Structures are given as structure tokens and as C-alpha cells.
Amino acid sequence: MNSSFRIGSLFGVPIYIHWTFLIVIPLFAWIIGTQIAITVGLITNSYNFVFGWLHPFAIDTSFFAIDVYSYVLGALISIGLFVGVLVHEMAHSLLARKYGLKINNITLLLFGGISSIEEGTPDPGIELPVALSGPLMSLVIAVLCSGIAYAADVAVADRVVAGTLVFFFGYLGLLNFILFIFNLLPAFPMDGGRVLRAWLARSKPLPEATRIAANIGKGFAVVFGIFAIVTFSPILIIIAVFIYLGASQESNAMRYKFLLQDVTVGDMMSKPVMSVPLTMPVREVIEQMYGSKHLGFPVVDRGVLVGMITVADVHKMPPLDREAMQVRDVMSRDTVFLPPGAPVEDALRIMSLQNIGHIPVIENGELIGIVTREDIMKVIELKEM
DSSP, rough: TEEEEEEEETTTTEEEEETTTHHHHHHHHHHHHHOOOHHHHHHHHHHHHHHHTTTTOOOOOGGGGGGGHHHHHHHHHHHHHHHHHHHHHHHHHHHHHHTTEEEEEEEEEETEEEEEEEEESOOHHHHHHHHHHHHHHHHHHHHHHHHHHHHHHHHOOHHHHHHHHHHHHHHHHHHHHHHHHHHHHHHHTTTHHHHHHHHHHTOOOOOHHHHHHHHHHHHHHHHHHHHHHHHOOHHHHEEEEEEEEHHHHHHHHHHHHHHTTBBHHHHBBOOSSSOOOOTSSSSHHHHHHHHHOOSEEEEOOOOOOOOEEHHHHTTTSSSHHHOOOHHHHHOOOOOBBOOSSSSSSHHHHHHHHHHHSSSEEEEETTEEEEEEEEHHHHHHHHTTT
């Protein structure tokens, strides 16, 4: 994702953080720090409901008398929550890898995480366990945190220390349990929606199962949205929009897979290819873009593809500098290309992942065509007739 930065990797899976994640720590610190009494009541009532017959809970709040401690604890809880989200997504990714699927990365967002898994056309037999693995891991974390909170309340003699531990682990236990329940809602594209699609796909074609699951997800999003407006909850409004847009995108993606399943890059590439040499002035490239209405050209040197120059590459340079520049000065050299026998679905996935609109087609080292996002959309329209 373009708005994300990498922080490392686990088990060979790159981990990214979206910029929205940076909002969470101060936001949670503020919410927890200003709502200690409400949160303490929520934790004690919840845990007394479960454990009260064994040992009644009563959290000593002396530690929270100094406001700064409350905010620090809030920040630590928010970090702990997203460690839980990361473990949730790792469960998806590692099980998917076990089934032979390629894992691109995991990205942590404001409201959770996304595992980027290249699965081609989803196999319901694989999707069901992979989708369930994340929520079940959240449930395991909830149980572990709740057990630690209970043990701390029973075993730690210092009531201030015990209260702090119960608050920290008890709150994390509740949050991960909420994450478990929320992800099991049959609202596509969340985990519960994927479970629903896998179940529907046992008796229906996969595109139809996806459409039904996506429509149910949109229905949940509308209900969330109405409830959010009634309760004046901006966070719920954002979640509702996220679910609605996600359901629409997943439904469209499956529709594209179904319509393009028998189409190769060679079937619909544009040819002959309009290419440019390394030494062409950038000014002339711009004129060629205006004249042809194409926003990118392959760069060829002695008959060999050496890069691409697109309108985005040109825009990176100040207008005054362009006058003295040649194609070699602004082009992208790490060009992705495909053979004519590659599925168009692969081209569309690469375009989406790398945010590009053109992919050259190479056969036996020779540039024979180019496929664009516009070409693919036209084929989809024709296939739907």
C-alpha cells in the first residue's frame, strides 16, 4: 500500500504499518485516560459475570490517580491490541502458506489488519479454515489475557499492582473477544463473510456465493451506518463505510476473475506497440502523449525493452527541468512485463498491487504488445454483454 511503511517481517512475511495506525496510540491513550471509571466498570462487570462465582473482581484504581499514568497505560493497551491484531493476521497468513498460497505482506490499519494473499480463484475448502484461523486466534488471546487478569487478581497481594495488571490484561482480553465476535459477523469481506461464502459455495457457483455474501455485508454496513448516525458515532460510520466499500470491491474482484478466467494477455493486448527511444526529449514524449491519448510508452534501446515512461514519471520533474531532459532521465527502469500466454487476471492483479496502468508483453525477448487497465475494462464490458 502506498501510504504504508515497512517495520520488519515475521516468518518471512513483510509487516507494514499504514499511516492511520499512527493515530491509534494517542487516540486510545486519550480515550482510556479520560474514561477510566467507565472502563473499570466494564471490566469488573464482565469478569464478575464470568469469574464472580469463583472470585469477585474489584479493581484498585489508585494507580490511575495521576493522569499521566492513565495515558501511558492507554498507549500500552493500544500497542497490545495491535500485537493481537498482528497475531490474528499471522494466523491467516501462515495457514494460507501451509495450503500453498503466496503471502505478499500484512498491513496494520486504523481498524485492524489486512493479509495480502495471492489466492487466485478462492477454493472454498481452503478459504473456510483460513478465514476461521484469525478469529480463533483472537479468542485464544482473549482467553489467555483473561486468565492472566484472573490470576493477578487472586495471586498478587499488592492491590495497586493487582488492579493495574487486571485493568491491562482484562481490557486486552475484552478487546480481543470483541475482535473475535466482530470478525465472525457474516459481513463480507470480514472473516465471517468469507466463512459464509465458503459455506454458500458448497451448493452455488463461486461468483454467486460471493455476490450473496457481499450483499449481506452491504446490508450489515447499512445497519451499522444507521446506528452510527443515530448514536452520533464517527468511528462506527467509518467502519460501516469500510465494510460497504470492501464488500463492493471483493464482489467486483470475483466478477473480474470469473469473466477473465479464459482470457490471456496475448488475446487482448494492443499492437503494434508505440515505443520511444532513450534519447527522445521529454518534451516530445509529452507531445506524443497528447497526440495518441496514451499515458505511457515502453522505452526500447536496440530492440530491447529497458523501461517505461509514464505521465506519472514526467510529473515528478519540475516543468522547467523537463525541457533539458531525455527519456533516460525520467523513465522507470524496474519494468514489469508478461508473456502473451499469461492470464489477464495476473495483469490486473499486478496493476492493482503496484499501482500501474500499463504492462509490456514480451515474447522471446521481443516487445510484441502492451496491455493497459483500460483494455482490461473494455474486455470485461464485452464479456458481460
